[in-house]
Amino acid sequence: MTDLETLRTRAADQLDFAEPWMRHAWMAVPRHQFVPDTVWVVEGGLYRPFRRGDDPQRWARMVYDPVQSIAIQVDDGAPAAPHGGDVPTSSISEPRAVMSMLAELDLQQGHRVLEVGAGTGYNAALLAERAGADRVTTVEIDPAVATGAEEALFDTGYREVRVRLADGEQGWPQDAPYDRLVATASVTEVPWAWVEQVRPGGLIVVPWRTAFCSYGLVRLVVGDGRAEGRFVGAVTFMAVRGQRRRPVISEVFGPGAWEESRESKTALDLSLLADPHAEFAVGLRLADVAHWPQDGGHWWCSRDSWAYAADGTVHQWGPRNLADETATALTWWAGAGRPELFDFGLTVGPEGHRAWLGDPSESWPLAAA
Known part of the structure; x- marks a missing residue:
């Protein structure tokens, strides 16, 4: 086997696959073909470009590290410093977080799914392995990032995945209703457009943050004019641009x-x-x-x-x-007994957001940051 194949197999043995299809998707989708040859790594307090050709083995280890995300863009594509940038603005997420979110999505064959935040296109390819490529729409706000995702999906055979250049907070109503919606960027407010575009009984899985706390993952069930569910994990993602x-x-x-x-x-x-x-x-x-x-x-x-x-x-x-x-x-x-993150939940309605502990009927409004 090549080094990349060895690393991919080794990573598979370290990851927790909640369902057999997830391991199959991991082995079927060549993650290294979705990572650009030039990525960004932190050196001396700045994000600096790192080129695959300078150290192919280091690049390969980064790609298949189960707990490492990789920045593919900084400062919205216009680094402030001549040789570096301050803030990562697009990435390929760490495999462990990707798999935990896919497990919560409960994706089935034939489901119509909307992904908000195409990034490299890798996650859309994983979704396509389960739902079918023609059932996946992925929305990306950055033109350069969208182009890269579309090219990677085309080159790896996922040509029926629809990559749309748009503000993901608006969803993509043209292909609605969706059975599942997953976001690869965090929100402080779940856009109501997402709820409207997911069918009753469908799921929304999205990283969550407040101004106070940067981590969270919520799984919402859509129905009765709202979306409601519990927090199911602690992941940290870049915020949607808006x-x-x-x-x-x-x-x-x-x-x-x-x-x-x-x-x-x-x-x-x-x-x-x-x-x-x-x-x-x-x-x-x-x-x-x-x-x-x-x-x-x-x-x-x-x-x-x-x-x-x-x-x-x-x-x-x-x-x-x-x-x-x-x-x-x-x-x-x-x-309250020092409850854990998993004891809390969120209700999203047209009038706003409410958090709750244990019982949705005893909720409180969330202040907008």
Whole structure:
């Protein structure tokens, strides 16, 4: 066998395939033919181009590493620095995450499926192995990325997969209704167009994030004028382009803000936020608040407020007391028995989004970031 075939087989032995068709698809679809010869890797704090010809073995190991995603574009195709970029904006997802999402999709032969975010085209090829190539539509917002996906699908024999250049938040109504919809970019709000384009009883599987917490995966069942379901995993994906915006500290923290802030002592146990389930739960309560640790302290910001806590002291500014809100949310989480991410759910309706713990009838609205 060639090195690539050996690596693909070795990766298959490390991956968890929930259904036999998934292993078959992994072995049938040549992942290396969907990865460009030039990709982007982090070096010296920047994303820099890495060319297959410079180190073919390293490139091959990256392609078939079960837990590595690979950036194929940075800064929307226009790197800010002469020899590097700041933010990855398109990638081929890590195989482990791909397989976990396919397992949740419960895809059957003959299902009509919409993928939002074509990327390299690789995931669409996996979908085609199960549903049939003529049953798969994949939507991509970036022209260069869409072209690359279409060429890779054509070259590998998946010529009936429809690659459409469009804003994925609008779905693709021309081929609706769909039995399944899967997104390869995360959202803070599930577009209502997706719900409208999936048949009653169909599924939507999409990575989820809040301003507070970057990871989540939700599986929604469509019906009765809404989509509803539980969180089923913790994956982190790039955000869809129309939902990238988050609260930015520089917009609320300026000269004199520290002197103007309210200082107080706090008993807030910030170590609780190291628990991923706690962080996720607080994110559902404070969906519009960004939070990050820095140099032993913790920062928060919303559209109109900020807070900083360290060494038992908190500074807060603006109409909201964000550290206090976090303390309240953590107390609620602990009082509820420290539930896991999988205990929470989401309801999407035309009027907005509501999160819930255990019982959908006891839900709360999610604030828009």
